Amino acid sequence: MRADRISALLVALGLGLTARHAAAFCRTTTCSPNECQPTAGCSYCLDGGLPLYWPGGCASFSAQVTGSPLRGISGALTGELVKTALAKWIGVDCGGAPPSLALFQTQDVVCDQQEYNQDSPNANVWMYRDDAWPYGSSSTLALTTVTFNVKTGEIYDADVEVNSLQVPLTVGDVAIQADLDSIVTHEAGHFLGLSHSCDKQATMYVSYQFGETGLRSLEADDTQGICAIYPPGKDVSQCSPIPRHGFSIDCGVEPEEKGCCSTAPGGPSGSGTWAMGLGLSALALGALRRRPGVRAKAR
Numbered sequence: 176m177r178a179d180r181i182s183a184l185l186v187a188l189g190l191g192l193t194a195r196h197a198a199a200f201c202r203t204t205t206c207s208p209n210e211c212q213p214t215a216g217c218s219y220c221l222d223g224g225l226p227l228y229w230p231g232g233c234a235s236f237s238a239q240v241t242g243s244p245l246r247g248i249s250g251a252l253t254g255e256l257v258k259t260a261l262a263k264w265i266g267v268d269c270g271g272a273p274p275s276l277a278l279f280q281t282q283d284v285v286c287d288q289q290e291y292n293q294d295s296p297n298a299n300v301w302m303y304r305d306d307a308w309p310y311g312s313s314s315t316l317a318l319t320t321v322t323f324n325v326k327t328g329e330i331y332d333a334d335v336e337v338n339s340l341q342v343p344l345t346v347g348d349v350a351i352q353a354d355l356d357s358i359v360t361h362e363a364g365h366f367l368g369l370s371h372s373c374d375k376q377a378t379m380y381v382s383y384q385f386g387e388t389g390l391r392s393l394e395a396d397d398t399q400g401i402c403a404i405y406p407p408g409k410d411v412s413q414c415s416p417i418p419r420h421g422f423s424i425d426c427g428v429e430p431e432e433k434g435c436c437s438t439a440p441g442g443p444s445g446s447g448t449w450a451m452g453l454g455l456s457a458l459a460l461g462a463l464r465r466r467p468g469v470r471a472k473a474r
């Protein structure tokens with residue numbers, strides 16, 4: 176398997192010293208809006224549950240090899256965009272040192288499904304939906320689904336789907352519509368464990384306006400968020416690029432096909448799944464929670 180470690184080259188891009196302000200960032204937790212109340216300060220933050228994080232500060236990602244033929248965006252370009260976006264997050268300044276994060280780009284994958292295989296190899300895939308957007312609202316630009324251990328908050332897997340069917344994605348600085356760099360940088364925050372922020376300047380704010388590029392750069396609130404999840408000073412030199420249960424370029428085999436006995440998310444294995452989207456401006460799109468047989472829009 177080929178894996179390239181991302182180096183923290185983009186240190187403090189556009190960050191600098193800014194006035195301190197009350198933290199508005201939110202970490203994604205194991206708790207659902209049905210079980211936990213929003214905090215007093217921000218409706219996107221839930222008061223309770225265990226915050227999610229990549230164990231050891233180690234994570235890997237792959238681009239889906241096909242990319243988006245509909246929008247003329249290759250898998251290779253997607254991989255570069257994601258790598259650049261994640262480098263922004265690991266390159267922030269947490270008070271003189273970077274967050275304790277090590278991220279690896281694994282080779283492009285064939286699998287184009289959001290999935291987590293509980294007993295077979297995985298990949299953390301960034302992919303497009305050119306043919307159908309199965310998540311209801313056409314104003315949802317992208318969706319990051321995170322699978323985690325409900326007892327610890329450890330992230331097992333994260334997959335990102337971009338709504339290329341309905342969203343006029345653009346790359347670069349000419350005739351910008353839905354700026355893919357902005358979308359990817361926002362979803363990268365979800366990928367790493369952040370929920371939506373109530374700071375309207377933050378990249379992790381819930382909405383996006385066509386033509387804008389402001390989400391490309393991280394703001395002070397985003398920095399505080401990533402530094403809270405992965406405080407500096409921990410040794411990540413031993414991190415492995417291998418996803419949980421190994422790496423596979425192909426999708427997993429359905430339990431029925433294996434004739435085996437996998438448990439469903441939320442079952443005895445103790446894993447849960449969250450999906451978070453970036454919506455169009457002024458639409459209050461929040462988290463979707465998916466459980467077997469239930470698909471409900473939380474807010």
Ligand SMILES: [Zn+2]
Pocket residue numbers: 361365371380381451452453454
């Ligand atoms: Zn979002």
